[in-house]
Amino acid sequence: MSAVRPKSWYLEKLAQVFIWFFLIAVCILVLIPLLFMFTASTMPAIDILKLPYPWFSDHFHWQNFWNGLRGPEGDFIFVRNTLNSLIVAVSVSFFTVILSSITGYGLAKFKFKGRNLVFMLIMATMMIPFEAIMIPLYMVVTDMGLQDTYVGLIIPFVANAFGIFLMRQFFIPFPDEVLDAARIDGASEPRIFWNVVLPNAGPAIATLAIIAFRAQWDNLLWPLLIVQSDEMKTIPLYITKYMAETHSDEGIMMAVAVMASLPMFILFFTLSKYFVSTEGLHSSTKG
Amino acid sequence: MRPKQGFSMEQKKARWGWIFVTPALILFSIFSFYPMLNAFYESFHNKNLLSLRPPRYVGWANYTYLFQSKDFLNSVKNTAIFTLGTFIPLLVVSLILAAFIMSIKKFQRFFQMAFYAPAVLSSVVAALIWLLIFDPRGIANQGLNTLFGTSGVNYNWLSKPGMLRLSTIIVYFWKYVGYFTIVFVSGIGSIPHNLHEAALIDGANRWQDFWYITFPLLKPTTLLVSIMAMIQCLKTFSTQYLFITAGAPTRPINVITLNIYYTAIKDHRIGRASAMSILLFLVMFFFTYLQLKVSKTEEVTYM
Numbered sequence: 276m277s278a279v280r281p282k283s284w285y286l287e288k289l290a291q292v293f294i295w296f297f298l299i300a301v302c303i304l305v306l307i308p309l310l311f312m313f314t315a316s317t318m319p320a321i322d323i324l325k326l327p328y329p330w331f332s333d334h335f336h337w338q339n340f341w342n343g344l345r346g347p348e349g350d351f352i353f354v355r356n357t358l359n360s361l362i363v364a365v366s367v368s369f370f371t372v373i374l375s376s377i378t379g380y381g382l383a384k385f386k387f388k389g390r391n392l393v394f395m396l397i398m399a400t401m402m403i404p405f406e407a408i409m410i411p412l413y414m415v416v417t418d419m420g421l422q423d424t425y426v427g428l429i430i431p432f433v434a435n436a437f438g439i440f441l442m443r444q445f446f447i448p449f450p451d452e453v454l455d456a457a458r459i460d461g462a463s464e465p466r467i468f469w470n471v472v473l474p475n476a477g478p479a480i481a482t483l484a485i486i487a488f489r490a491q492w493d494n495l496l497w498p499l500l501i502v503q504s505d506e507m508k509t510i511p512l513y514i515t516k517y518m519a520e521t522h523s524d525e526g527i528m529m530a531v532a533v534m535a536s537l538p539m540f541i542l543f544f545t546l547s548k549y550f551v552s553t554e555g556l557h558s559s560t561k562g
Numbered sequence: 563m564r565p566k567q568g569f570s571m572e573q574k575k576a577r578w579g580w581i582f583v584t585p586a587l588i589l590f591s592i593f594s595f596y597p598m599l600n601a602f603y604e605s606f607h608n609k610n611l612l613s614l615r616p617p618r619y620v621g622w623a624n625y626t627y628l629f630q631s632k633d634f635l636n637s638v639k640n641t642a643i644f645t646l647g648t649f650i651p652l653l654v655v656s657l658i659l660a661a662f663i664m665s666i667k668k669f670q671r672f673f674q675m676a677f678y679a680p681a682v683l684s685s686v687v688a689a690l691i692w693l694l695i696f697d698p699r700g701i702a703n704q705g706l707n708t709l710f711g712t713s714g715v716n717y718n719w720l721s722k723p724g725m726l727r728l729s730t731i732i733v734y735f736w737k738y739v740g741y742f743t744i745v746f747v748s749g750i751g752s753i754p755h756n757l758h759e760a761a762l763i764d765g766a767n768r769w770q771d772f773w774y775i776t777f778p779l780l781k782p783t784t785l786l787v788s789i790m791a792m793i794q795c796l797k798t799f800s801t802q803y804l805f806i807t808a809g810a811p812t813r814p815i816n817v818i819t820l821n822i823y824y825t826a827i828k829d830h831r832i833g834r835a836s837a838m839s840i841l842l843f844l845v846m847f848f849f850t851y852l853q854l855k856v857s858k859t860e861e862v863t864y865m
Binding site: 439 | 572575576577578579580581582583585586587589590592593594595596597598600601604655658659662663665666673675676677679680682683684685686687688690691692693694695697699700701704736739740767768769793797799800803804805807808809819822823826827832835836839840842843846847850851854
């Protein structure tokens with residue numbers, strides 16, 4: 276029986292070989308630029324421009340990382356800018372989570388006149404792309420005297436319609452009996468929110484925090500509009516100014532690229548569950 | 563006494579509801595609604611960013627100017643080329659990759675993670691890496707020269723208009739293909755198993771199973787992915803901006819977002835920039851509206 280194989284068996288095998296070949300080929304193509312970044316970051320610039328590119332060098336040119344940290348003028352401006360990126364991304368992430376939970380909780384668990392209207396208004400902001408309002412937004416923030424400040428970098432992104440939607444959906448199934456029991460015990464509403472509701476929202480909070488953090492870590496357009504001084508620059512601004520505009524040493528460029536991606540890689544490898552699975556709706560949020 | 567207390571409890575709750583949603587409403591008013599209304603307002607006015615003079619009403623002049631401006635039409639063309647050139651390959655390739663991943667038994671998660679890896683980088687870093695790859699001495703030229711058996715041919719990735727456009731498309735495609743693959747994988751994964759089994763019992767081969775079962779049922783996901791990809795592409799900014807600051811010619815990759823930025827910040831013409839913003843808004847509004855409609859209907863497709 277098994278000696279005579281039908282034609283479809285061979286076709287099936289052939290298809291399988293092709294599928295594996297295709298997947299592996301695409302995988303290599305996709306990973307080559309990443310491999311290039313990592314290898315080039317450990318080479319002196321002369322090696323990177325050698326023809327052909329030497330994929331593996333025998334010694335680790337760590338000076339790229341040191342020079343990258345020192346910055347073009349040796350004043351460690353890159354460290355300062357990295358700190359700015361962290362401050363902005365962590366703050367936006369923190370305040371987005373807090374505000375989205377409060378608002379989402381209010382919309383999910385309290386009945387009040389106009390609640391549906393409030394919800395619709397908030398959802399409507401998802402239709403407003405950041406790119407279309409960035410110029411008026413820039414004028415608003417400048418009029419408030421917030422250009423070149425952390426507050427100016429953070430505040431436009433704190434109210435996040437997608438975040439509110441996410442938290443609202445998460446809180447709707449939360450049992451009302453638990454809330455009422457706490458009320459009968461005499462707990463105040465803010466206290467119930469803080470001690471009873473919020474501690475149970477872990478997964479939703481993690482998802483939202485990562486989405487907000489990534490959006491700000493990646494943000495070039497808004498800092499480009501409102502940051503003026505070198506001290507307030509974030510990493511994307513640092514890279515456009517010192518890596519692209521004034522063409523830097525190629526090895527240092529890639530070392531900076533690696534260092535700028537480090538927080539993301541750490542998040543990716545530790546929290547990949549929240550990182551990938553829930554991203555489906557993330558494109559419609561601003562940032 | 564009792565019913566009255568219950569009534570005031572309801573009232574108290576309603577008050578707390580308002581207290582919980584008010585901070586967000588205030589922030590949205592200042593940072594979303596007002597700027598949106600302001601963009602409409604400014605688009606009918608003439609205003610210089612640096613002058614203190616109040617905006618002057620000009621009617622539709624900003625819009626009529628835009629539709630005659632070569633610079634604006636050029637950036638519409640660039641955005642259209644970039645969007646179509648990116649989202650169609652993204653859609654096709656990520657669907658193929660997802661179907662292939664779902665058809666193998668091992669390493670499914672490995673391939674998903676590998677394809678997704680570039681999305682971990684920020685757009686500026688992604689563009690920076692490709693800036694070196696597209697260098698005349700970079701590995702893009704070396705790769706093509708090895709492939710075609712030529713030597714020393716420079717494909718001018720960052721200087722010839724067509725190649726420059728292709729370069730920005732490649733960067734974007736590379737960064738997002740894994741993300742959309744994962745969206746498709748979860749779409750394929752949510753198709754009930756018994757449908758495939760029924761098809762296989764009826765004697766369908768794997769190709770027929772994909773073409774007659776998976777693909778039609780994947781239509782909502784496909785629609786959702788294409789709209790999401792389109793919205794992403796219309797918003798593109800970082801790659802083009804970084805390439806231009808690194809010395810690439812502006813004209814072929816001057817997309818709308820870049821044009822808005824330059825018009826407002828370099829030329830100080832707020833009215834024109836706002837009119838462009840409104841046009842971009844209208845296009846993206848249309849697609850976002852479609853996306854919301856589609857994602858709402860998606861859950862009930864296997865009935």
